[in-house]
Amino acid sequence: MELRHLRYFQALAETLNFTRAAERLHIAQPPLSRQIQQLEEELGVALLDRGRPLRLTEAGRFFHEHSRTLLEQLGKVCDNTRRIGSGEKAWLGIGFAPSTLYGVLPDLIRRLRSDAGLELGLSEMTTLQQVEALKAGRIDVGFGRIHINDPAIQQEVLTLDPLVAALPAGHPLLPGPVSLTDLAQEPFVLYPGNPRPSYADHVLSLFAAYGLQIEVAQWTNELQTAIGLVAAGIGITLVPASVQVLHRVDIGYAKLQEAQATSPIIISRRVGDASPALTHCLALIEELAEGHIG
């Protein structure tokens, strides 16, 4: 299938007349017939009722509606690409680990969005994937939670989120505060299971630093799932404090006694990247961070 097919079908669906559609497309009528036949064949679906008067089938109406919006979107993408290429606009690719979405990131994104000269590209990815994406140029900045050593990547700690324990509602340790020693007695739900290294390793090493070892009752790949399993009583888990915005009646959060039990939000970027968009973004981050503290 080619865009030609979409464009031709578009014209045909609007005029419902092969001859006039062909005129509008500045081609003769027979080639149009052929292209439409090809399209129908490739889809394996009749898009038109060939009776008089010509009518779209149900599938045809659906395809018409959606291919139109696709073509419009493509037009906009091309436009914006030209603008970015001519320096009229800038583009900033942002990679983020899911858990960073509960903290300052939404605010940052909102502010960057309000900048008319800036187009944002957001992709959810692990810190490890961020490093790859940075090197490949797919993103310009990443927000993650773990340290990774790579000579081409520069990392900075943005904030230190205190960790809190997520416990099923009615758990005896609630409302806290609790100690790591107490928590180590409980079965854990840890995430993400892969790829490693991950936030899970950060949690494990935290306990190890206190000479503690925890039993992992269940591995999951996502925070949301982990929280669900905690609610179901499978175990407990540690989450960054910002995750507490997830209110659930079947979950309680408890502060930790150990103030140094934290999870960082880490900004990754290419070493030596001094593009204006990135600089602007970093300046905005600085500003937001100061606002938070002050």
Place this chain on the structure above:
Amino acid sequence: MELRHLRYFQALAETLNFTRAAERLHIAQPPLSRQIQQLEEELGVALLDRGRPLRLTEAGRFFHEHSRTLLEQLGKVCDNTRRIGSGEKAWLGIGFAPSTLYGVLPDLIRRLRSDAGLELGLSEMTTLQQVEALKAGRIDVGFGRIHINDPAIQQEVLTLDPLVAALPAGHPLLPGPVSLTDLAQEPFVLYPGNPRPSYADHVLSLFAAYGLQIEVAQWTNELQTAIGLVAAGIGITLVPASVQVLHRVDIGYAKLQEAQATSPIIISRRVGDASPALTHCLALIEELAEGHIG
């Protein structure tokens, strides 16, 4: 531009290597080079940094990101078109006049959406456009506010919304109830100005039925604008009661003494259209209407 260009650029952006991308596309490397050059020429933008290692430019990253989602969307559209064509799914095109969105329509849409075997197509259009779209097969059912005589179209009144007066905050006629005679003393903001016949004619004929004539201080094309002008003190207007969900501190609504001053929500459909999706939709509407009354 053709889909070929997008697909090729996609592969290239992912591998960042002409030779390997060409392999993946099952073509030789030189044609790939040419197609990419064409794409860049058409966009008038460099998408690649031709140094070693190969890198995407900022515009290239943007185009990569967005063309990927476009291609994915296209894939889904084709899939769903096939499903609809094979009868596995149904499609229902709905046209609606903007003001009907404040009433039962959202609830109906929500329920129809929850039906996995049904794809919805929503288009905002005037009642007049609905008639054309029904005949052309672009939609299967329309929700509007005015009667139109057309032998191919069947119309039924779904509900009769009482009309209420929209007045600027602090207006002496507030909080009502008010009579049409009182209102006829005030300048009016009426909408939509075109195309005619429209809801405005319904309002005019309502006053005419009581032997009253109103002065139209301002015509607008949209309800939102009209409300804004009312708030600005240009005049007053009559709106269906369901519009009152638009709370504004600078607008007050007053009931009318004349209970027969109503605006209908009118369902339009093709005469003799007995498709399962439409039947299902109409049954659901019936159900919702009963729930409203009971």
Place this chain on the structure above:
DNA sequence: CTAGCACGATACCCGCAAGGTATCGACTAC
């Protein structure tokens, strides 16, 4: 009922551009 016509499908030809092969040239790495 039939002649006329409107309109889409079919048949067939032409030219162009997409794809292939061979090769060059530039940058990298040792």
Place this chain on the structure above:
DNA sequence: GTAGTCGATACCTTGCGGGTATCGTGCTAG
């Protein structure tokens, strides 16, 4: 410097998109 990697260029081939001519069919007017 030299070998190797990889994209660009040159040139050929061919498949396919588009054109013209014509057919077939179903609506319509009388």
